[in-house]
Amino acid sequence: MLATAIIVFREVLEAALIVGIVMAASRGALRRGAWVGGGIAAGVLGAVGVAAAAGTIATMAQGVGQELFDAGILFAAVLMLGWHNVWMARHGRELAGHATRLGHDVRSGARPLWALGIVVTLAVLREGSETVLFLYGIALAGEGGVSSLVLGGVAGLALGVAVGIGIYWGLVSIPMRRLFTVTSWLVLLLAAGLASQGAAFLMQADLLPALGSNVWNTSFLLSDQSIVGKILHTLIGYTAQPAGVQVVFYVATLAVIGGLMRLLGPVAGKPGDRPGVESAVPGE
Amino acid sequence: MRRFGFAAALSAVIAVPALAADPQVLISIKDHQFMPSDVPVPAGLKVELIVKNDQAVTAEFESTVLHREKIVQAGGRISVFVGPLDPGTYEFFDDFNRATRGRLVVK
Numbered sequence: 400m401l402a403t404a405i406i407v408f409r410e411v412l413e414a415a416l417i418v419g420i421v422m423a424a425s426r427g428a429l430r431r432g433a434w435v436g437g438g439i440a441a442g443v444l445g446a447v448g449v450a451a452a453a454g455t456i457a458t459m460a461q462g463v464g465q466e467l468f469d470a471g472i473l474f475a476a477v478l479m480l481g482w483h484n485v486w487m488a489r490h491g492r493e494l495a496g497h498a499t500r501l502g503h504d505v506r507s508g509a510r511p512l513w514a515l516g517i518v519v520t521l522a523v524l525r526e527g528s529e530t531v532l533f534l535y536g537i538a539l540a541g542e543g544g545v546s547s548l549v550l551g552g553v554a555g556l557a558l559g560v561a562v563g564i565g566i567y568w569g570l571v572s573i574p575m576r577r578l579f580t581v582t583s584w585l586v587l588l589l590a591a592g593l594a595s596q597g598a599a600f601l602m603q604a605d606l607l608p609a610l611g612s613n614v615w616n617t618s619f620l621l622s623d624q625s626i627v628g629k630i631l632h633t634l635i636g637y638t639a640q641p642a643g644v645q646v647v648f649y650v651a652t653l654a655v656i657g658g659l660m661r662l663l664g665p666v667a668g669k670p671g672d673r674p675g676v677e678s679a680v681p682g683e
Numbered sequence: 684m685r686r687f688g689f690a691a692a693l694s695a696v697i698a699v700p701a702l703a704a705d706p707q708v709l710i711s712i713k714d715h716q717f718m719p720s721d722v723p724v725p726a727g728l729k730v731e732l733i734v735k736n737d738q739a740v741t742a743e744f745e746s747t748v749l750h751r752e753k754i755v756q757a758g759g760r761i762s763v764f765v766g767p768l769d770p771g772t773y774e775f776f777d778d779f780n781r782a783t784r785g786r787l788v789v790k
Contacts, residue, residue, distance in 0.1 A: 406779055454756060462762050465753055529743070529754065533779050536741030536757050599750045605764055613748065624747065642750050 400547040400554070403537065407555025410530040412626075413633045414442070415563030417522040420589060421515045423570035424483070424582035434516035442523025449524060450531035466604035469525065473597035476521045479514040480590040481656040484583050486511045488660035562630070583660075585634070591652040592636020598648035610643030705731045705764065710785065712755070712777060713737040717785035724787045726770045732787075735760040742783070746775035749787075 418435065425431040449456070449468075456464045487510070530552075537548055573581055601607040618639035623632045631637035636649055708730055711718045715738070724730050734744045736755040744763065745752040755761050765773075768789045777783035 402780070453754065454759065457754070457756070457759070457761060465761075532741045532754060532756065533743075536739070536779075539757065540739030542740060603751055603753070603763070609750070612750070618747070622747075640748055640750075645750075 400543065400551040403534075403543070403548060403551025404555040404558070406533060407530055407552050408558045409555075409626075409629060410526045410533070411556055411559030412526075412562060412629060414519075414522040414526040415559040416566055416630065416633045417589065418519055419563035419566040420570070420582065420585050421519055422567050423578065424586055425510070425512055425515055426571060426578060427575070428510050428512055431512055431515075434512040435519055438516040438519030439523055442520040443527055445520065445524040446527025446531050449528035450535065453528070453532055460604075463604035463606075466600045470597045470600035470604070472521050472525050473593045473600070476518050477590045477594045477597065477652060479518045479521075480586050480593070481652075481659070483511050483514045483518075484586050484590075484656055485659045485663055486514075487579065487583060488664040587653065587656055587660075588635045589633070590656055591649045592633065594652040595636045595638065595641065595645040595649040598645045599642065602642060602644055607644050610647060612642055613640045614643050614646055616640045705729050707731045707733055707762075709733050709735065711735040711737050712742050712783065715777070715780050715783045717775075717777075717783060720785040722785060722787050724766070724768065724789045726789045727767045729764055729766045730768075732763045732765060733760055734763065741779060743778035744775065745778040746773060748773050749775065751775070752778065 418439065422431070422435055425435070453465075456468050458464060460467050490510075534548065534552055537543070538545070570578065570582060570585075598607060602609055616639060621628045621631070621637070621639065623629060623637060623639045628637060628639065638645060641649075706725060706728060708722060708724055710722055710732060712734065722732075734753075734755050736742045736757055736759055739757050741757055742755045743752060744755055744761065749765055751763050751765065753761050753763055765787070766789075768787070770789050773787040773789065775785055775787070
């Protein structure tokens with residue numbers, strides 16, 4: 400049961416952290432619960448579908464279907480996160496100019512919440528499908544009994560969700576004025592980390608060169624297989640032994656999204672400063 | 684479903700000639716152990732690892748140092764290309780059962 404719980408926890412962790420950040424980043428926006436909840440539901444349904452089709456996916460594209468599928472999901476999420484950040488950089492100040500309660504609500508409803516909803520779906524889909532495959536395998540094999548399987552699965556899921564809620568609470572304890580600066584940095588780093596993971600899958604599929612198989616090795620300090628390492632792996636893309644191409648993708652993603660935020664933002668300055676719109680919300 | 688399976692099988696057959704040049708190494712997983720657990724691999728060559736899961740449970744073949752992770756369904760097999768590698772040892776494990784470990788011994 401414990402082994403099952405630990406593996407489910409590890410699989411759920413990344414998705415839970417992403418949902419926590421997305422919830423904080425969309426704080427105060429209209430109907431965000433529906434977008435995020437819908438995103439999770441679509442992700443769970445998709446995960447079951449993907450798990451059922453896993454055998455077919457794996458044999459596609461001359462045996463690298465699994466890699467291409469993972470990379471596609473990761474890069475789509477990067478695109479959505481980037482779109483959200485650039486939109487916030489562009490419209491943040493503009494929203495602040497219309498800070499009446501009504502104007503604010505209507506306008507924040509126009510925020511690209513669909514982009515965040517898709518990010519949630521993709522995160523749940525990717526991690527969820529592996530969880531389903533893992534649990535399904537155990538259930539079929541009858542290893543350890545059904546109650547142990549269910550208990551382990553539920554415990555692992557609950558623990559993962561708890562971490563997601565924890566990061567959400569931590570973030571929303573930040574005053575509204577600063578919150579969106581912090582979340583926009585977090586979203587930026589998250590996107591860069593996911594791009595680096597995506598690059599690893601394209602490298603595995605032999606579509607990208609490694610550019611140095613291990614540029615550095617900090618696994619003696621912090622292994623990315625440990626829980627803390629895994630959390631940092633999701634949050635900022637920490638990798639103990641990155642390949643060169645992963646570093647390239649990480650830096651390029653930071654540069655492109657950060658650059659677009661700066662370029663398209665209405666006022667020059669620190670990119671993270673502009674999304675601080677909702678500071679004008681009454682009662683904050 | 685049947686047609687997909689057929690198409691997949693067909694594409695697998697078509698893919699074989701293109702990959703034939705790379706040496707293949709078979710690793711199987713059974714009773715939560717890699718067979719062999721020390722896998723001899725030639726240095727300086729691209730090698731196709733064929734990982735076969737002879738268990739009733741799903742496995743995930745993973746190597747941190749080689750940047751490889753791939754699900755291997757119960758009774759299924761996958762192929763993973765590695766290298767060209769320098770001489771040395773490279774660890775890998777089953778991410779769904781971490782006590783299951785092995786290493787490539789590159790010479």
